[in-house]
Amino acid sequence: MSLERLWAGWRSEYVAGAAAGDGQACLFCRLGASDEPDEETYVLWRGRRCAAALNAFPYTSGHLMVFPLRHVGEMEDLKRAEATELWDALTDAVRALKAAYGPDGLNLGVNLGRAAGAGIPGHFHAHALPRWNGDTNFMTAAAEVRVLPESLPSSWKKLRAGWPSPPAPSAAP
Ligand SMILES: [Zn+2]
Incomplete structure (x- = not known):
């Protein structure tokens, strides 16, 4: 499989509510600060410096994102403690x-800059x-049509149950 194909999943990246946040903080800042129930925002885990949430427009079921709570765009600007927790x-x-x-395999990936496909x-x-x-062959054949076997709430429940660290440790010192 070519690298081009491998990474095509987030070449054009869709992120939950990315377009809905006009005039507000960015999606990841909103998710990080949200006091709405995690099952509604699809936040999977919260740490002291980072959090994880489902992508609401997943490439495959279970597609999630991990991000620092601080609004920082450049990888090299992450503090050591943020990078470690991330x-x-x-x-x-x-x-x-x-x-x-x-799964048979996993993709982990980062898009740095809009030219690389970063939605935010x-x-x-x-x-x-x-x-x-x-699944790549299937996705290629299906073009932009995304057929997912399960709903976001179902993905959230499964991943939350499988997450090794306890959720919402934000109350800790
Ligand atoms: Zn932000």
């Missing part, structure tokens, strides 16, 4: 995706999604 969260995301879906280039975020043998 990587730990991404590792937990891999565990959760494996536990929830038992001002706020760094990493994608993680499960893959199955043959």
Whole structure:
């Protein structure tokens, strides 16, 4: 499989509510600060410096994103503690995706800049999604039509259950 094909999933990136936030903070800032129930915003996990949430327009079921709570766009501007927690969260995301879906493989990826396909280039975020043998061929054949076997609430429940770290530790010091 060519790299071009492998990464085509987020070449044009869709992110939950990205267009709906005119005049407000960016989507990731809103998700990070939201006091709405996680099952409504699809936040999967909250840490001290980072959080994870489902992509509301997933490439495959279970497509999630991990991001720092601070509004920072450039990877090299992440503080050491943010980068460390982000990587730990991404590792937990891999565990959760494996536990929830038992996929044949996973993609982890970052788009830096709009030219690279970032939908929200001002706020760094990493994608993680499960893959199955043959799904790329299927997606190519289906063009832009996305046929997903399960609903977002169902994905959220599975991944939340499979997440290794306890959710919402924000009350901790
Ligand atoms: Zn932001």
